[in-house]
Amino acid sequence: MARQSLDHIRNFAIVAHIDHGKSTLADRILEVTGLVERGVTEAQLLDDLDLERERGITIKARAVRMHYEKDGKRYTINLIDTPGHVDFSYEVSRSLAACEGAVLLVDATQGVEAQTVANTYLAVEADLEIIPVLNKVDVATARPDEVAEEIETVLGIPAEDAMRVSAKTGNGVKELVDRLIDEIPPPVGDPEAPLKALLFDAVYDTYRGVVIYLRLIDGVLNKRDKIRLIGTDTEYEAVEIGVLAPDRVKVDSLQAGESGYVVANIKSLADVTIGDTVTLAPPPPDLEPLPGYRPPRPMVYCGLYPTYPKDFEALRKALQTLSLNDASFTFHPETSEALGFGFRCGFLGLLHMEIVQERLERESDIDLVQTAPNVTYRITGTDGEEIRVEKPSDVPDTNLIDSFLEPIARCSIITPTEGIGPIMKLCTDRRGVYVEQQYLSPTRAMLVWDIPLQEIVFDFYDRLKSVTRGYGTLDYDIKGYEPSNLVRVRILVNAVEVDALSMICHRDSAESRGRTVLKSLRKSIPRHMFAVPLQAAIGGKIIARETISAMRKDVTAKCYGGDITRKRKLLEKQKKGKARMKQVGSVEIPQKAFLSVLGGGDDEKKRR
Secondary structure (H helix, E strand, O other): OOOOOHHHEEEEEEEEOOOOOHHHHHHHHHHHOOOOOOOOOOOOOOOOOHHHHHHOOOOOOEEEEEEEEEOOEEEEEEEEEOOOOHHHHHHHHHHHOOOOEEEEEEEOOOOOOHHHHHHHHHHHHOOOEEEEEEEOOOOOOOOHHHHHHHHHHHHOOOHHHOEEOOOOOOOOHHHHHHHHHHHOOOOOOOOOOOOEEEEEEEEEEOOOEEEEEEEEEEOEEEOOOEEEEOOOOEEEEOOEEEEEOOOEEEEOEEEOOOEEEEEEEEOOHHHOOOOOEEEEOOOOOOOOOOOOOOOOOOOEEEEEEEOOHHHHHHHHHHHHHHHHOOOOOEEEEEEEOOOEEEEEEEEOOHHHHHHHHHHHHHHHOOOEEEOOOEEOEEEEEOOOOEEEEOOHHHOOOHHHEEEEEEEEEEEEEEEEHHHHHHHHHHHHHOOOEEEEEEEEEOOEEEEEEEEEHHHHOOOHHHHHHHHOOOOOEEEEEEEEEEEOOEEEEEEEEOOEEOHHHOEEEEHHHHHHHHHHHHHHHHHHOOOOOOOEEEEEEEOOEEEEEEEEOOOOOOOOOOOOOOOHHHHHHHHHHHHHHHHHHHHHOOOOOOHHHHHHHHOOHHHHHHHO
């Protein structure tokens, strides 16, 4: 295959807020370059997961190679379609490291949103050429002039630079491709230098093992070359190399500036590190590894347990398979006295957690019980040792804690101006600290608050959408850890602690949170032959209590008239029997009780 000059290669990504039209624009670019025909393929061609199509979101970044002729020259364009949701910003940062330019897509009807700002900062940090594009200009409610001013006000990109396109109709897309070629710089690299490639993604193929995706910085990679992964210090043979167009297409070689895939009989994703440097074996002695990526740190944890204990091994295999396609998802086994054997799983955010759980249930047909989500805390003990806490049972006794630190999220909320008051109240109720406020236009503003991450993971986003009538958007990143007055609330059923229901919360809200759980349990646990006390406790102090009354037989029903002492004897005899039963009896907590407390009750009803 004849070598192309690097001047003929362009690598770019599309970044935007969720639902601003990234995948639809990618479809139109594929059509403009002649890779697919309009109407022949389904919409959102690069969103190949069923969940992506159903939810209308991109979860996994996808790369595709196209060819395009301009001014008599043939160019190779590599497009990477990236997710827009805050939980998948890790996918975005990985994608941008393999590009020289980015299309910043903004919905002309909605304007600059929270994730628009976040993704722009990611592109600026990666030192990319940014081309602003206004999408959906054909919609009757579009306000392109006003949105262009917002881009200039918030992002500092001149309003006149913003192109106007319609990804739905294709208007302006050809002009956008021409501008991409004119303004995005070609990759910098030396095809004659030793091979140096960035491993920017990997997926697991049932029949071929791990397929790695590379962006070649220097050198040339040929089929059957021996490659070395510097980070894991392992060697493999490149059995097959190719490009995505958008399906896998085999080629004999890849050169500097190009992106492609490699099949090398890699058995496990544990043998692959995303962001690793790939070179030929043996590597040159003076090779400098590429910077790579900062590994993602899960911020939200929950327990996943099979509804039926016999499904434990099936769940383990399903988690292992899923982790092969999602490097940011972590899990390890744990045991709960209440729920049995399961796994403690770490996620980047709530949507990430929801997506993983739904993929597990769909792809493996396993019914799951999910414990309440919690974030990662840090505790400094009285002996000076720091402990990382991922679940309530890890919290030591109160007298052993010197300081209890929780993660603080810097939240950027964009809202219509009439939503400012309700958002201020919502953030204050969630222990937020006001940082700043900025007006994007006369009708829209951006509020910045520092809010504990624990206050966000439950229902903050739903409440935000409610108080802003659906127009508010949220982006957050972790600012750091700060000390707080946190406690572990233990839930006791018949004086026995149920570890799966324990939680960490602020002392001021501990009583209300504990009482909410107890009321839900009281409705879900069936009555026994003896009274069952439900208690919430901090250390040895009971802060809330509910009681499930005992089932009673009316032992005095057969007594008609006569001396009251006869009735009294029967009641005393019944009371002693209840006391004996309470001493030897145990309370069986049904599965639906956990589902109701942990938020899965509605999902369970839907499944049935």
